Amino acid sequence: MSQSSHLLDSLQQAIAHRDREATGMHYLDYPLPSYAPDLFSNDYLSLSTDQPLRDVFLSKVQEAASGHLFGSTGSRILTGNSTEYNQLETAFKHFFGAPSALLFGSGFNANLGFLSAVPQKNDVIIYDEFIHTSCREGIRVSSRPSYRFSHNSAASFEECLRTLLQKHPQITQGTSTVFVVLESLYSMDGDFCPLPEIVGLVENLVPAGHAHIVVDEAHTSGICGPNGTGYVSHLGLNDRVHTKVHTFGKGWGFHGAVVLTSPIIRDYLANFAKSLVYSTSMPYTDIYALEACLGVISSARGQELRKNLNRLSRYAREKLFISLREVPDTILSLDKSNEMIEVSYRGLCSPIIPVFTPRARSLTEYLLQRGYAVTSISYPATKTARIRVAIHARNTEEEIDSLVNELLAWAGQQESVSSHTRGIIGTARTGESHMRTRAKL
Numbered sequence: 001m002s003q004s005s006h007l008l009d010s011l012q013q014a015i016a017h018r019d020r021e022a023t024g025m026h027y028l029d030y031p032l033p034s035y036a037p038d039l040f041s042n043d044y045l046s047l048s049t050d051q052p053l054r055d056v057f058l059s060k061v062q063e064a065a066s067g068h069l070f071g072s073t074g075s076r077i078l079t080g081n082s083t084e085y086n087q088l089e090t091a092f093k094h095f096f097g098a099p100s101a102l103l104f105g106s107g108f109n110a111n112l113g114f115l116s117a118v119p120q121k122n123d124v125i126i127y128d129e130f131i132h133t134s135c136r137e138g139i140r141v142s143s144r145p146s147y148r149f150s151h152n153s154a155a156s157f158e159e160c161l162r163t164l165l166q167k168h169p170q171i172t173q174g175t176s177t178v179f180v181v182l183e184s185l186y187s188m189d190g191d192f193c194p195l196p197e198i199v200g201l202v203e204n205l206v207p208a209g210h211a212h213i214v215v216d217e218a219h220t221s222g223i224c225g226p227n228g229t230g231y232v233s234h235l236g237l238n239d240r241v242h243t244k245v246h247t248f249g250k251g252w253g254f255h256g257a258v259v260l261t262s263p264i265i266r267d268y269l270a271n272f273a274k275s276l277v278y279s280t281s282m283p284y285t286d287i288y289a290l291e292a293c294l295g296v297i298s299s300a301r302g303q304e305l306r307k308n309l310n311r312l313s314r315y316a317r318e319k320l321f322i323s324l325r326e327v328p329d330t331i332l333s334l335d336k337s338n339e340m341i342e343v344s345y346r347g348l349c350s351p352i353i354p355v356f357t358p359r360a361r362s363l364t365e366y367l368l369q370r371g372y373a374v375t376s377i378s379y380p381a382t383k384t385a386r387i388r389v390a391i392h393a394r395n396t397e398e399e400i401d402s403l404v405n406e407l408l409a410w411a412g413q414q415e416s417v418s419s420h421t422r423g424i425i426g427t428a429r430t431g432e433s434h435m436r437t438r439a440k441l
Contacts, residue, residue, distance in 0.1 A: 021378055024361050036371030037399040039389055044223050044351050045297070045305045046394035047253030053296050060288040068284040076270060080281035088287050089258070095298060096229050096246070097238060098260035102269055105279055107218050107247030108134040110257035113273030114214065114243065116141035118265060119179050124168050126160055127181035128152065130188065132216060135181050144179075151186070154197040161205055171210055179212045184231035185219040188382045189335065190352030192231070199240050214243045222251030223306055224348050228297040235346065252293045256282060305393040313349040313391045316400045320353060320389070323404045327411045332357050351391040355407065359414060360385035366410045372403070 019025045038046075047053055061069065072080040085103065092101040104110035115138025119125060125139050125146040139146050147164050150156035161178070170176040180202055182193050195215070202211045217230045225233035228251070232241050243265065247257040259269065269276060296302050324332055333356045357363050360376035364387060367374045378385040389403070 032373035033368060033371045034373055037395060038392060039403050040374045041390060042250040043253055044251045044309055044392055046392045053292055056292040056295060057289050060292060071283050072281040075277060075279055076281045077277060084284060084287050088290060091294060092258050096260050100263045100266040102259045102266045104257045104276060105282055106255060107249060107257040109275035110245050110259050111135045111216060112138045113269060113275035114259060115139050117269060117273045119144045122170050122176040124164055125179045125181060126164060130186050131181055131183055152191055152194060154194050157198055158201050172207055174207060174210060177210050177212050178206055179214060181214045183216045185350060187219050190350040190354055195235055195237060199237060212242045215241050216245045218247040219250055221246040222297045223309055228302055254289050254293055256286060309351055309393040310349050312395050313351045315397055316391050317353055319400055319404050323408060331411050331414045353389040354386045355389060356384055356386045358385055360387060363387060363410055370406060
């Protein structure tokens with residue numbers, strides 16, 4: 001039944017407003033094109049199209065054909081628990097070297113569940129301004145006092161932490177906890193968290209046992225660290241970070257998440273995290289797929305994929321900075337402050353390269369017409385409009401070169417249009433001046 005109403009009118013106005021913004025609306029009726037190389041998705045290790053991984057998965061499914069295969073039939077605390085679930089969590093516990101592991105159906109639910117449930121009355125939360133929306137939603141639902149510090153700024157973090165410790169003396173008195181919420185690699189700017197500095201400040205300013213550091217490893221899980229165990233492991237900080245959230249929708253080429261934390265918090269989450277308690281647990285096919293993914297990521301082939309990803313990320317970054325150097329920033333720009341510095345953090349090179357442009361919609365349409373599965377990104381996801389280039393382990397230098405050439409071709413078109421427009425405006429102003437002169441005569 002289609003009928004006009006105040007609700008539908010309000011929704012239509014919101015859609016129209018969004019459509020006028022830099023990136024416009026995203027409609028789901030048609031998939032993105034896929035005939036150009038993938039240089040935009042989160043599939044960093046190229047596992048979503050990995051044939052050997054598919055073969056292992058199908059073999060596992062065939063082995064399980066006479067047993068559990070489809071739905072789990074309920075949530076974990078009802079009928080959705082199983083030997084297979086517990087075996088996979090044990091495998092993750094050993095792989096990541098964690099005290100315990102708890103699976104969630106998505107990274108969003110993992111962050112939401114943890115941050116909405118674990119912080120207790122009188123606890124306080126401090127977070128980087130660019131953390132994922134799932135974290136912010138968890139903080140909002142928790143209703144705990146929260147403080148935001150400037151992105152990746154250790155100085156801002158210290159100032160913010162000192163302020164909240166003064167406002168909430170119960171922390172230094174030992175009766176409550178401050179939660180520090182960070183990401184390992186930030187998805188929109190492609191920069192690594194200065195984790196050693198932040199951990200050091202926490203340990204210097206907060207009494208032992210009264211801080212809890214949470215790191216969302218969504219964009220580093222599988223792509224760095226020993227055997228792909230992530231950024232915290234790469235930095236040797238496992239014993240100083242209390243909870244890590246590894247998600248499987250990026251480097252793992254699948255979906256879901258695991259929270260690595262203490263056994264007490266695991267038990268608490270299993271009973272109090274609403275996003276887990278009231279969600280049907282993963283189907284068995286997902287368990288078999290994650291087992292197969294773990295086998296690849298922890299193998300020698302996984303290490304080769306990581307090496308290739310790091311090499312290609314460096315190549316792409318250098319190529320873009322050199323090639324776009326002469327393009328006006330009003331058309332295309334890169335974050336010059338990040339040029340081959342902190343995006344190459346302690347031996348790692350970020351696979352995420354934001355390309356800023358106030359004409360994000362035009363650039364997106366241009367690249368879509370050439371088969372690239374690109375989406376423009378703007379407010380509220382980011383403050384400045386951009387497209388986000390993401391490098392993958394099975395990309396090639398030639399594919400990267402081709403994308404850079406397309407960016408340059410589009411930029412050239414924009415410069416021509418701008419020059420033509422300036423010429424028209426200049427001619428019009430000359431004419432206006434001439435008319436004013438004649439009027440005076």
